[in-house]
Amino acid sequence: MPDTFVGIQIGAISFVDEGVEQVLDLLQEIAKVNALLISALTWSRGNAGRATEGYPDHGHAEPDNLQGGAFWEPDSKYYSGTFIKDFKAPDPLLKGFDTFRDVIPAAKKRGMKVYPYYCETANTTIRSLWQPGWHHILEIDSYGRKGTRPCLNNPDYRAFKFSVIEDWFKNHDLSGFLWGIERQGPLMNMLGGDVCTCFCRHCRTVAAQRNIDAEAAIRGYQAVEKFLQECRAGKKPLDGYFITFLRLLLHHPEIFLWEKLWLDAHKSMYHEIHGLVKFFGAKYEMGLGLWQEINTFNPYLRAQHDYQDYPSSADWIKPVLYHVPAGARFRRYLEGWHKTILGDASPAEWVEGFFKILGRTEANYNDLPTQGFSADYVRQETKRLIDATSGKVKIYPGIGVGVPSGPGGKFIAPADVKASVRASFEGGASGVLISRNYSEAMLENVAAVGEALRELGY
Secondary structure, three states: OOOOEEEEEEOHHHHHHHOHHHHHHHHHHHHOOOEEEEOOEEOOHHHHOOOOOOOOOOOOOOOOOOOOEEOOOOOHHHOOOOOOOOOEOOOHHHOOOOHHHHHHHHHHHOOOEEEEEEEEOOOOOOOOOOOOOHHHHEEEEOOOOEEEEEOOOOHHHHHHHHHHHHHHHHHOOOOEEEEEEOOOOHHHHHHOOOOOEOOOHHHHHHHHHOOOOHHHHHHHHHHHHHHHHHHHOOOOOOOOHHHHHHHHHHHOOHHHHHHHHHHHHHHHHHHHHHHHHHHOOOOOEEEEEEOHHHHHHOHHHHHHOOHHHHHHOOOEEEEEOOHHHHHHHHHHHHHHHHOOOOOOOOHHHHHHHHHHHHOOOOOOHHHHHHHOOOOHHHHHHHHHHHHHOOOOOEEOOEEEOOOOOOOOOOOOOHHHHHHHHHHHHHOOOOEEEEEOOHHHOOHHHHHHHHHHHHHOOO
């Protein structure tokens, strides 16, 4: 079926390393790719750089030392409403290369759609250190210190993002836009060992409008942080870890009010972007990429993201369903929480309970890293998302073809890729999105997508 969506996430470095025409011909031939999801704006090596854990059998096998920014030439006339004007990526390897100018004509010649991809990453190690003025939009933690990520309530950050999107759609022949959701609120950040944000003046203004006591919320978060630090230091609470954690939340109800404040800012961002994309033309598609933490691991994040909300903010959804690295990722997630609020039992004892809550049946705790999740996980989660959205949006599962599992984890093999492609369509998918980044995938795994599609008659 020619209209079946077969996308691939790719960064500018792959075109520079391997050649635009060569890459596009290869992807079309071996994987039937008809859509490019290009990280045209990012500071994340995982989204746009060379591989982070071992090199595949194509491209250059050396670090690119990605600095990041815009991998196209921004049009200055669209940035009068933001102070962020100098954000062209300074990377020497990419000098003279323009992702849109150099890729779109070649893609269109081959019938490929082009979508810029931007991911709101949760990673605090991604820092735009070269970026002039970026510190003006950073979050503020509960002790008044600057964080590392932009604040979603900061009007300057929002104006910058909206300016980028205007530039994209007014100047380039695009099919739409993919917005990746990989941020979480202050409570989850703390449970992951991160700082608690954001309490900047913009967030405080929103809080005042909602009659939320910002200082009371800060006291609550600091009490939770102190408790988590004591847990990690080996101090066992008298009433146990989980009960003590619940008691803190009960005694500081402003925490949940602040969590909702943060979540509303997060959601309003992609709702506004959806409207903006459609403002430039009803033909343009808005895609949402859902983090694996939301889909798979974290009951709290799943509760925050009601899938019935997505038809009003997306034309299609890419759920991250990397089933092979999911085993190792889920185990690390449980081990992290075990150091704090789940310290009352071992991670192995928590596994079955979490699986029941999340509707999963997978390998036991010891085998999770080496076995990963089953391909049936892809089928079940695809179907669940289709059912939850009443079939009103298309689902393009994110198929992991080169995603690292981490130390001791299973490596992705062609058989795994083919199984996940088949499972996607068995679950009702309208297409697939080859992920995480072409630059880290072995070619045999990319080719396995095409083999599976041909076997299925696509």
